[in-house]
Amino acid sequence: MLRYLTKYTAWLLYILIISLYGVSLYALISYSNQTTFWNMSESLRIVKYSLWQATLSALLSTLLGVLLGRAFFYLDFKAKPLFYKLVTFVWSLPSLVVIFAIIGVWGNSGWLSQLCHWLGIEWSFSLYGLTGILIAHLFLNIPLVAKYTMEGLSLISPNQHKLAAQLGLKNWHYFKIIELPTLKGILPYAFTNVFLLCFTSFPIVLMLGGGPKYSTLEVAIYQAVTFEFDFAKAIILIGIQIFIGLFLQIAMDISTKYAFNSKIKGAQVPFWKPTPIGWSKYFLQSILFLQIFAIIVPLINVIWEGISVSHFMHRLLNPSLWIAFSYSIAISLIASVSVISITYIIALESRQLAFLHKKIPQSILSGVTTYPLILPVFLLAVGLFLLFMEVELSTLQLLLIVGICNGLVLLPYVYRLIFSPMYYAFVRHDKLARSLNLTGFNRWRIVEKPYLIKPLTNAFSFAMSASLGSFSVIAFFGSPDFSSLPYLLYQQLGSYHTEDAAVTALILMLSALLPFLCIRQDTFIKSTENHE
Structure with a gap:
């Protein structure tokens, strides 16, 4: 009896979810009219920019995320669990908080601007546009790639680490022979995941885009509905996004298959990994310090800006x-x-x-x-x-x-x-x-x-x-x-x-x-x- 109840309830939920999307599409179509401001050249420009900023964000996030993940994996220190928790929390931060944090550090009145003014250096950095979007996306997605990298490195057998140590493999040769065979399955999945997140990014592009030139598909849909009341244009843009989303989902499914097909292991053995020494250790420590610093400073800025406002209690009790x-x-x-x-x-x-x-x-x-x-x-x-x-x-x-x-x-x-x-x-x-x-x-x-x-x-x-x-x-x-x-x-x-x-x-x-x-x-x- 319970088996049939579960079966019918699951398929009923399936039908309800599809119906909900179908009703939403019907409502959107019913409000559309024949006249629209849509044109192909504008849509192509929006699609190209959406793909371009997502590609740049995903590439840089993957590169820097791998470096941060390797540093976290190989370095052992007392506050490691705390910093790992902090770094992974960044990925779940509300986008609008990220925007506020980024503006507080990189904006015209931000910490870096004030530091340059104090040092007598002219601050001419423009946060709005592609640069600001990339900074916000990197801030959010580097920790995500670092997490995937650590999970991938943890799949490497301790015996492989020991054999590499006996053979004297170091630096690039160590990465190429020991780490890359595992990471080459994880990294395409991480890249695709970040690309999809950046391609569908909405609040960050809306607030930091700086104008129509830097609109992505989701921002263009939002503007078509709320400012232009052009529902026909919104339907066309939604159709384009669905079409691209299907290809991205296929890529995600393929990369997922290769990312997680090596996670099943045999008998558990005591974990062992090499301890970095010399320049390798200093390099990992530098990467860890710089990236954690780049993550912590914006978070500290949010806390400081929040508690240092005038009439704090009055604003807090609003x-x-x-x-x-x-x-x-x-x-x-x-x-x-x-x-x-x-x-x-x-x-x-x-x-x-x-x-x-x-x-x-x-x-x-x-x-x-x-x-x-x-x-x-x-x-x-x-x-x-x-x-x-x-x-x-x-x-x-x-x-x-x-x-x-x-x-x-x-x-x-x-x-x-x-x-x-x-x-x-x-x-x-x-x-x-x-x-x-x-x-x-x-x-x-x-x-x-x-x-x-x-x-x-x-x-x-x-x-x-x-x-x-x-x-x-x-x-x-x-x-x-x-x-x-x-x-x-x-x-x-x-x-x-x-x-x-x-x-x-x-x-x-x-x-x-x-x-x-x-x-x-x-x-x-x-x-x-x-x-x-």
């Missing part, structure tokens, strides 16, 4: 700030609960199909979790906005719409976090559970809980942290009476209320940090330490 905070928490809870529930039910049926070797239905069902990567979030947001534009929605209804949409956007990431441990627990203990006649909650409590409690906790914490900073959906549904912290920060930055924005950015960063602290990562860091 009712609009805490109303936005309460709405943000409510939206994040709805997003987290909805995405965990949807993902878990789909994963239950998907693992059953995978276990029975029903590849086609399993691919179809699990494929729905990748739709948010292919279909732009603006298709969902704009479509629902137009659908309910003439309806007076209550606060609860707005919270549910924004929260569920934010949750759907996180489907691909949450599914990857929980499916593998769910499938592993099922394959390993299904026969034993059947022989003991364990079903329902008893089976989950006795058999699956030890494997799933950590992934589910991490997934929930990640969803809370990520949805707290989500801006794409609230950008359409937000108003003076219904505002989240990212929406409030966007309004304050846009109206040059920098001191109010500083306090809001601080609260938003701390709010995103709290659930992130619940994600357990120390065991991975400890597993990369030498055990003699």
Whole structure:
């Protein structure tokens, strides 16, 4: 009975998700008219720029991320778990906080400008445009690539490290012979992942782009809807993004297959890695210091700017700030609960199909979790906005719409976090559970809980942290009476209320940090330490 309930619920969710996107597309088409300002040359320029900035961001992030990951992997120091936690937290920072942090360091009135003025050097750096977009993307994505690099290096057998040490392999030869065979599977996946994130980047390009010349597809869609009211143009741009997204998703699937096909190992052996000495050690220490410094300074800037404003307590106790905070928490809870529930039910049926070797239905069902990567979030947001534009929605209804949409956007990431441990627990203990006649909650409590409690906790914490900073959906549904912290920060930055924005950015960063602290990562860091 429970098996059939899970099966039908999973496929019902599949139909509902597709229907939601379909209804959104229908609403967008119904509001479009025959006249449009769209032209092919402008769209080609936008696509070229979107691909160009994403390629540059991904290349630089991959290069610098590999250097940071190698430094973290080979160097052992007391504060390593703390710094690793800090570096990985940067990737889940709300984009608007990143923008505020970058402006505070690199802007015309930022720390570097003030330092140059103090040294008598003229500061002529322009943050807005491609340069600012690249800096923000590097700040966000270098830690992500570093994380993938560390995971890849941890797959190398200790025996290979020992053999290389006996043969005297160093520097480039060590990287080429020992590390590259493993990393050449991981790095294409990391590059594709970062490329996809940068290609669909919205708040960063919107705030730091500096004009139409630096518009990406998502920004162009947003401008077509909110400023030009040209829904036909928005549909064409969404179609272009879907077309490109399909190719990117195929590349992602191929790179994923090669990235993770070497993770299954045999018997566990004590971990060992070479300890860097001489110039190699100094080089890794320099890389680690410079990149951690480049990450920590903007975060310190957010904290300092937030607590050093005039009339700090007055701004901190601003009712609009805490109303936005309460709405943000409510939206994040709805997003987290909805995405965990949807993902878990789909994963239950998907693992059953995978276990029975029903590849086609399993691919179809699990494929729905990748739709948010292919279909732009603006298709969902704009479509629902137009659908309910003439309806007076209550606060609860707005919270549910924004929260569920934010949750759907996180489907691909949450599914990857929980499916593998769910499938592993099922394959390993299904026969034993059947022989003991364990079903329902008893089976989950006795058999699956030890494997799933950590992934589910991490997934929930990640969803809370990520949805707290989500801006794409609230950008359409937000108003003076219904505002989240990212929406409030966007309004304050846009109206040059920098001191109010500083306090809001601080609260938003701390709010995103709290659930992130619940994600357990120390065991991975400890597993990369030498055990003699």
